[in-house]
Amino acid sequence: MKETILQSLAKIEEDFDVKILYAVESGSRAWEFPSKDSDYDVRFIYVHKKEDYLTIDQMGIGKKRDVIELPINDLLDITGWELTKALKLFRKSNPPLMEWLRSGIVYYEAFSTVDKMKELSKEVFAPNSCLHHYLNMASNNFRVCLQGDEFRIKKYFNVLRPVLSAKWIEKYNEFPPLEFPKLVEVLLPEGELKNEIHTLLKRKISGDELDFEPKIDVINEFLNEEISRLREYASTLQVDLPDLTPKLDQLFRDTLKEVWE
Template identity: 50%
Template sequence: MKHKHSQTNEEAAVVSSSIRAEINQQLRQIEQEEQIRILYACESGSRAWGFPSQDSDYDVRFLYIRPEDWYLSIFEKRDVIERPISSQLDISGWDLKKALYLFHKSNPPLMEWLMSPICYIETTSAAERIRELSPFTFSPKACLYHYLNMAKGNFRTYLQGEQVKIKKYFYVLRPMLACAWIQRYDTMPPMAFRTLVDTLVPADSALYEAIQALLGRKMAGEELDLEPRIEPIHQYLTQAFETIQQEAANIRTSEGASREELDDLFRAMVSEGWSTG
């Protein structure tokens, strides 16, 4: 049985058929080399968020299982596979056991992978069953602090001074808008950057105009490097850091799915994964 993730034409067009074929070939090669079964693979990063430039990398992320005997060991083993295939193609994955452990802690990167609009492999029910548990595991406080710390780090590294790396605005804006979404809606933020902007930023504001202009330049392939900082965006970020930090302590947390539930899911997926052709 094959489970397919739906895509719009715009989303599917982000990855050409030739690149998609190369990615799937690389994933199958990893399966053979590592003796694993890939349950789910998707695009992450700027292509999944909806603001790729013409030379953006392909950041492929996957979940996998190993044979049952691999897990029956008294020794800790590496639970991550990383393959920097080329300058344009980066592939890495997590063992399902690691993924479910982090899922119990409401891990935002994993949740984003499962929401990705660009899916390469989904051959078992694993991803869908994890998605079904997501509303019960989602912890607004944990996710908000994840995005807040991401935004702070990028802001501090790339956006200080009068001349800044303006393409890095996206990597601060998206996590900051994700924080605002969590505060307003108490749910996991959508993947699409445009959805965040259109929902949270007034269309008649200088901030909206500045974001749209910068987004248009990035997607048109313009070289976005050091330029004078963009004041409407800079002012919004400076104010948002202060506001979100003050309100973060009042955001609710969540205990997540039970350990027994996740253990049962893990065992079922190891069995299903190896029985699926």
């Protein structure tokens, strides 16, 4: 499959006249709970030629799109962000982008840009905004997916992962790892809750994720209590971050020089 992904990325470079800097897996495979029929969620960062930036219209305005999206099929979901878009989101500690930088499945990496972003990631990390992101994700999925008497196994992980990610931020004041089993192992004590989650994880990976099941009270109670508690904690955080714009401007200029000269 990696060869298919690399061929798709090479065609993107040719079709759009760009250079790809970095491409990773961003979905359930990176979270270490894929099902047998899980697709591949490929995310990448790319850069245009220097002259494409030296215009009166910046990227993202009008026809100058700052996103490349291939048509989604049953196997592949491929989306990329243009570098200045990525750096502006990076400056805000954007959680999806921060996850890309921590993916354990890297399909492609060229040039030094992403390594430099990783070096700066601790400086841009904003625990309050990341907490709000994960808690909003957890709350919305909890309300929509887990309020009935039955559920699909897959839906529990759409709430458990962001809740545990938020707990990691609270405990360690750092961006959480992507790997769901690590979150469970480090953050949860031995007992009924952990056992039930391990059982769900095994069933999801084996292909039971779309089966309807009675809700699991110990997990529902944990999620409900943790979302409320973590929201209260997040409301107390006040974090002042340094303005990294000059560093990111220089990183952008250095990238153009490294890639195209």
